[in-house]
Amino acid sequence: MKICLRCQHENDDQNNYCIKCGAPLRNICTNRRCSNWEQDVLLPDEAAFCPLCGSETLFKTFGLASSYLDISDEDLPF
């Protein structure tokens, strides 16, 4: 089960994108020539840029990586 970062919908593990809102469920490099694609290594959810080539990640292009950090800042109760 994969929880969508944008709408919190529970998706099947094999889904690459949320069936409710279309947000990506796996964070990968957007540069298809990057070795990240050959190694099939998933990046952390909070990664905004690829550690191998510096290109934006899929989550970053969808605004998920940055909004994830913004929310954690504003949701502090004290």
Ligand SMILES: [Zn+2]
């Ligand atoms: Zn969703």
Ligand SMILES: [Zn+2]
């Ligand atoms: Zn890359």
